[in-house]
Amino acid sequence: QSTATATTTAVDWNKYSYIASDDGGYWELKPQYAYQGCGPARIPHCKPADSHNPSQHPSQHRHPAATAITGDAAETRYTCLSPGCPAKPFKRHADLQRHYAQVHLDSSSRDSHTCDYARCARSTEPFGRLDHFRDHLRDYHQEDICKRGSQVDEKWLKGRKVSSRWWRCTKCLTRVDVAKAPDHVCPRCKMVCEDKRKRVRGW
Numbered sequence: 001q002s003t004a005t006a007t008t009t010a011v012d013w014n015k016y017s018y019i020a021s022d023d024g025g026y027w028e029l030k031p032q033y034a035y036q037g038c039g040p041a042r043i044p045h046c047k048p049a050d051s052h053n054p055s056q057h058p059s060q061h062r063h064p065a066a067t068a069i070t071g072d073a074a075e076t077r078y079t080c081l082s083p084g085c086p087a088k089p090f091k092r093h094a095d096l097q098r099h100y101a102q103v104h105l106d107s108s109s110r111d112s113h114t115c116d117y118a119r120c121a122r123s124t125e126p127f128g129r130l131d132h133f134r135d136h137l138r139d140y141h142q143e144d145i146c147k148r149g150s151q152v153d154e155k156w157l158k159g160r161k162v163s164s165r166w167w168r169c170t171k172c173l174t175r176v177d178v179a180k181a182p183d184h185v186c187p188r189c190k191m192v193c194e195d196k197r198k199r200v201r202g203w
């Protein structure tokens, strides 16, 4: 008899991860819960729990009979479905993705890397891979981040744009402010700034 465990009626959102996709995304049962069979494997984005309650959508109030309502219906909004999230629906799917990555993913599972130069186009269009962010910092911003596994070349370093106030961790690409970390150790991954990179900064 297995009736004792078959009483799941409400969805336990803690067991789901939100996966963003072009058609609005969906909730996926986390792998560690999948074997328990404690809910549907996927719940589509288009069926939020309150979709049956029209009073939650004041913009969709009935128009006078003569007015066409097709214009409103065509407007798409992307709603964050993380339980209890107060964020307003987003106009663009990319905005929802960024919000989700910034607010709901912990740093270890985050796979989007936004450039920290305020005026850079990639400050709003994150890189999916850390390596691509690394290449961007080296090739576009002329930073002294060398390719992974290669030696720091002193001649090359002299032509790079470096600041004596900060350096960037080669490993996790965090910008490290010397005023906050005078020991030149990355606060995030504990990597120490390479000696040659210190020297070129006059430290």
Ligand SMILES: [Zn+2]
Residues within 6 Å of the ligand: 080, 081, 082, 085, 086, 087, 099, 100, 103, 104
């Ligand atoms: Zn959210």
Ligand SMILES: [Zn+2]
Residues within 6 Å of the ligand: 115, 116, 117, 120, 121, 122, 123, 136, 140, 141
């Ligand atoms: Zn950039």
Ligand SMILES: [Zn+2]
Residues within 6 Å of the ligand: 169, 170, 171, 172, 173, 174, 186, 187, 188, 189, 190, 191
């Ligand atoms: Zn680091």
